Amino acid sequence: QKEVEQDPGPLSVPEGAIVSLNCTYSNSAFQYFMWYRQYSRKGPELLMYTYSSGNKEDGRFTAQVDKSSKYISLFIRDSQPSDSATYLCALLKGITGGGNKLTFGTGTQLKVEL
Amino acid sequence: EPEVTQTPSHQVTQMGQEVILRCVPISNHLYFYWYRQILGQKVEFLVSFYNNEISEKSEIFDDQFSVERPDGSNFTLKIRSTKLEDSAMYFCASSDPTRMGDTQYFGPGTRLTVL
Numbered sequence: 001q002k003e004v005e006q007d008p009g010p011l012s013v014p015e016g017a018i019v020s021l022n023c024t025y026s027n028s029a030f031q032y033f034m035w036y037r038q039y040s041r042k043g044p045e046l047l048m049y050t051y052s053s054g055n056k057e058d059g060r061f062t063a064q065v066d067k068s069s070k071y072i073s074l075f076i077r078d079s080q081p082s083d084s085a086t087y088l089c090a091l092l093k094g095i096t097g098g099g100n101k102l103t104f105g106t107g108t109q110l111k112v113e114l
Numbered sequence: 115e116p117e118v119t120q121t122p123s124h125q126v127t128q129m130g131q132e133v134i135l136r137c138v139p140i141s142n143h144l145y146f147y148w149y150r151q152i153l154g155q156k157v158e159f160l161v162s163f164y165n166n167e168i169s170e171k172s173e174i175f176d177d178q179f180s181v182e183r184p185d186g187s188n189f190t191l192k193i194r195s196t197k198l199e200d201s202a203m204y205f206c207a208s209s210d211p212t213r214m215g216d217t218q219y220f221g222p223g224t225r226l227t228v229l
Contacts, residue, residue: 034217043118043205043220044157088157092218095162097169099145100209102218104157 001026006089006105014113019076023089023105026070030091030103033065035074038086038107047087048074079112086110116140118221120206126227127196135191135224137206146189147207147218148181150174157205163189196228 006023013019021035032051036044048063050056056063064073072091076083086107092100119138127133139146148160161171163181171179180192189208193200203225207218 032217036220041203041223041225043222046217046219049217090157095170097162097167098164099147099162099169099211100218101159101162101170102147102149102157102207103159106156 003027003103004089004091004105007108008106010109010111012111012113013079015079015081017079017112019079019083019110019112021074021076021087021089021108021110023072023091024070025072025091027091027093027103028067028070029093031094032092032100033063033072034090034092034102035061035063036088036090036104038088040086044088044090044104049092076110079110081112081114084111118206118208118219120204120221120224122224123222124225124227126229129198129228130195133193133196133226135193135204135206135226137189137191137221138187139189139206139208140210140219141187143208143210143219145169145209145211145218146181146183147209148191149205149207149220150202151205151223152202160191160204193226196226198228201226201228 034049035047053067060077062075088107089105090102146163203223206221209218
């Protein structure tokens, strides 16, 4: 079983739609749950992170974690064409020698159409 | 807002040649990382570096790879003898352990093409 699984899409929605992006994971050692956005041939850009089960909201974005089901979601309200990108879930766990290691999902490619 | 920078943006090299990819992490960060992304695949962890030592490396990070922090600002990834399969985007990241979540901030990447 892969450590992190994410539906690669592509996902195409009309402007203004609510978008739901999801990942499942298998390792209970993950401590923090991140969402990154990546435009083509660019570096991942951090959107949000959370560490506990429940919801965290930031503007049009809501991150949701269910640790009991090992399931994380990102919701985008009132989606805009500028939201078109690849969305990566990334799970973080500590490294004994110092620092943390991110394990990424494959990314979901989102296109918001006018 | 401070950001991670990487040079060059694109490096083309012949198989068997050595390449050095350079990164300038965010200035007050203490942990440094390299990740790579082969075209169409997911971002993969290569190595983490703290206190002038490797703290963890993946199985991808074999003897052909090395990292160094030669001065107070730069962080480099060296590939000693490049292979075709090393062609990928290489991302540097850094993090501040005093911040909750110790979130990692990524640079724009270096696209490495091995011919």
